Amino acid sequence: MTNDVAERTLSAPDALRPWIDGIEIGAAVDGDASREPFTRVPDTATKVVVRVDENGHRDTLVVGPRTRATYHTNKRLASCVQVRLGPGTARPLLGVAAVELVGRVVRLGDLPGASARQLADELRWLEGEDAVGRLMEVLPGRLAGDDGGAGRSRLEVLRAAVEALSTGSGHVPSQVRELARRLAVSERQLRNLFAEGVGVSPKHFARIGRVRHVLAHGGSTGWAELAASTGYYDQSHMTADFRTLMGVPPRSFFTGRLPAAQPCQSLGRV
Numbered sequence: 001m002t003n004d005v006a007e008r009t010l011s012a013p014d015a016l017r018p019w020i021d022g023i024e025i026g027a028a029v030d031g032d033a034s035r036e037p038f039t040r041v042p043d044t045a046t047k048v049v050v051r052v053d054e055n056g057h058r059d060t061l062v063v064g065p066r067t068r069a070t071y072h073t074n075k076r077l078a079s080c081v082q083v084r085l086g087p088g089t090a091r092p093l094l095g096v097a098a099v100e101l102v103g104r105v106v107r108l109g110d111l112p113g114a115s116a117r118q119l120a121d122e123l124r125w126l127e128g129e130d131a132v133g134r135l136m137e138v139l140p141g142r143l144a145g146d147d148g149g150a151g152r153s154r155l156e157v158l159r160a161a162v163e164a165l166s167t168g169s170g171h172v173p174s175q176v177r178e179l180a181r182r183l184a185v186s187e188r189q190l191r192n193l194f195a196e197g198v199g200v201s202p203k204h205f206a207r208i209g210r211v212r213h214v215l216a217h218g219g220s221t222g223w224a225e226l227a228a229s230t231g232y233y234d235q236s237h238m239t240a241d242f243r244t245l246m247g248v249p250p251r252s253f254f255t256g257r258l259p260a261a262q263p264c265q266s267l268g269r270v
Contacts, residue, residue: 008024009022010022010024010132013132015139016136018159019086019088019089019139019143020083020084020086020135021045021084021085021086022084023081023082023083023084024081024084025081025128025132026079026082027079027080027128036073036258037073037258038073038258038260038261039069039071039260039261040066040069040070040072040260040261041066041069041211041246041261042068042208042212042245043066043208043212044065044208045084046064046085046098047062047063047083047085048060048061048062048063048082048093048108049063049080049082050123050126050131051080051081052079052080052127058125060119060120061107061108062094062104062105062106062108062111062116063082063105064098064102064103064104064106065098065102065198065200066103067103067200068244068245068246068247069245071247079127081128081131081132083135086159087162087197087198088154088155088159088196088197089197091196091197092142092143093116093139093143094108094113095113095115096112096113097197098197098198099195099199099200101199102199102200108120108123109121115142119138119142123135154193157183157185157190157193158193158197160183161179161194165179165206166206166209167206167209167210167213173206173209173210176190176203176206207244208245210238210241211245214226214230215246218253219254223250223251
């Protein structure tokens with residue numbers, strides 16, 4: 001029975017930063033665990049996935065950002081490599097704006113443009129470390145053309161905004177209006193940059209980051225303390241935001257908590 005997943009998370013090679021945020025390698029292994037339900041949590045990243053299912057079928061896929069959690073059972077596992085694209089990478093690498101991929105799973109080769117089809121052909125027959133190695137070879141050259149002039153300026157603004165709106169240890173996201181003023185752009189320009197390079201609005205990006213922070217720290221920190229450290233006005237605002245994105249309030253989620261999807265579980269059939 002191949003139900004358990006061996007997972008490794010790799011740091012992006014220096015040559016691929018900041019275009020690639022991280023790489024996850026998962027493989028089904030023999031185990032006795034049942035195929036229990038799992039959660040696909042909200043995620044702002046666009047991902048390129050090379051997978052082989054348990055019947056040997058191969059796919060090279062693009063997984064767009066997920067704006068809300070979904071819950072699933074009895075999904076078949078696969079071996080796969082999942083590459084998390086950094087902000088602003090979708091257009092130069094895939095030929096489409098990130099907003100066009102939100103909530104979608106599509107075959108890489110079905111995207112318009114020769115670059116996506118060529119990348120799909122190069123990756124389709126590779127597995128694990130071989131796929132990562134091939135990405136290290138081809139991506140720097142394909143992304144280098146987006147380094148100059150106005151494109152660089154827009155990318156720098158986007159990445160600065162992503163950092164300011166991220167939630168982390170000791171850091172709470174900035175207010176969108178204040179951030180736009182600090183970056184010397186209008187709120188509309190900031191929204192357009194996020195639609196193109198991330199796929200979701202700045203406000204929703206920050207909301208997803210806060211909820212993921214609650215998911216990471218809930219159960220080990222008091223709710224009121226967690227709300228304050230995550231940047232919520234109070235615990236009731238945190239609860240409302242969590243319910244909107246996760247479908248249930250925090251206490252209910254953690255009481256009957258389902259495991260988060262591993263890379264090989266995070267996709268359905270295309």
